[in-house]
Amino acid sequence: MGKLGRVYVIGIGPGDPELMTVKAVKILTEVPVLCFPKGKEEGSSVAMSIVAGTISLDAKEIIEIHFPMKKIPVKDEASCDVSSKWEETVEIILGHVLKGKDIAFPTLGDPVFYSTFFYIHDKLLSLLPSLQVTIVPGVSSMSASSASAGIPLCLGSERMAILPATYEEKLKETLLSFDTVILMKVNKVFDKILGLLEELGLVDSAIVVELASTDKQRIIKDLRSIKDENLHYFTTMIIKK
């Protein structure tokens, strides 16, 4: 067996191509194969357009992999109907790696936060334990939302919680006990969350940022004004007391 290719999982930031790191640009420029996940909701176009805004894709081999962006823990993988898609993805990656080709996964935001890549990570390593996977951290949408809104997430001894807005159990308790709470994927349950914030007297401590750092960014300080709106998938809510 010849020299194996490497796998790079690269955070490309929240949307503004200039929020890519120098390292991300460098590796994406060098690596010959780029692999973009293609989900129903997010589409591959977002990640690809961020990358294409900075480096030329002309000489690249581009692989688009369609698999639903289901938010399920790895441990439930076996019982999930997308596992065959993951296997397909794994085969494609290993095919390149075994030929000695490096392959990069540009990942929106920061790959350590809710990235779908990790659904295939363990499988890759179980099939090829000597595989080298390098994760390049990036700027998260949460950080970009906070920066755009001019609201620091944590100061001093403050404590923060991050959770999907769709998580209902203990949500109230978390909102009450933490200094800062970040709700991800708030678009699906916005009206419900608004109701809960009203109940807890926290509406005026909350802010919503849609499409942070992009040309279409919206910072919404009056949450009541967007009731009944269809918010974008890339929407983050910051509750800061």
Next chain:
Amino acid sequence: MGKLGRVYVIGIGPGDPELMTVKAVKILTEVPVLCFPKGKEEGSSVAMSIVAGTISLDAKEIIEIHFPMKKIPVKDEASCDVSSKWEETVEIILGHVLKGKDIAFPTLGDPVFYSTFFYIHDKLLSLLPSLQVTIVPGVSSMSASSASAGIPLCLGSERMAILPATYEEKLKETLLSFDTVILMKVNKVFDKILGLLEELGLVDSAIVVELASTDKQRIIKDLRSIKDENLHYFTTMIIKK
């Protein structure tokens, strides 16, 4: 009054100069005045050496401001002995801004996480409400620690908490109820935390990363092996169940 200068608060990432964003490099290259906080524990040298690793500081006006990195909330500012230092900082910044000079604050990691800059932010705006402050988000040490260790912080519907390790109240409860817990500034209380993790049966779910992304990075998977060691100030603990 002529055109005011702008203030940029720029995340320069956790240590590896290549983890600066393209935007950070661009702004730091253009802005004529750079302001480095100089704290007892962190020193200005870290931030300055990261910046100097990428852009030339030759033509820059460099301001080093000494103020203790006390972790106190903004609201307690008045009662704190470092407030005079902040006022000094504010005067220097405003002096440049009023002359129309842009000024940048390179900030380790991500400025929205536990950055000392925000202790002067409100004061700046209260004195000069028309001041334009732009925050450029960066890669946090937390993300870099996670990426280096190859451990994603959150997947699917997981919930995460971030808190200073020195926070004792409810620490046990937080460790028990969240999928992922990040303890910042763990160096001061490591042995105590280790004891708590032993008690909760979580030692093997924890990892410590010292000086993430730097040449001196250490990833410690056996926490018991570093008992009684003096850990660096830039040490993060990830507890991931």
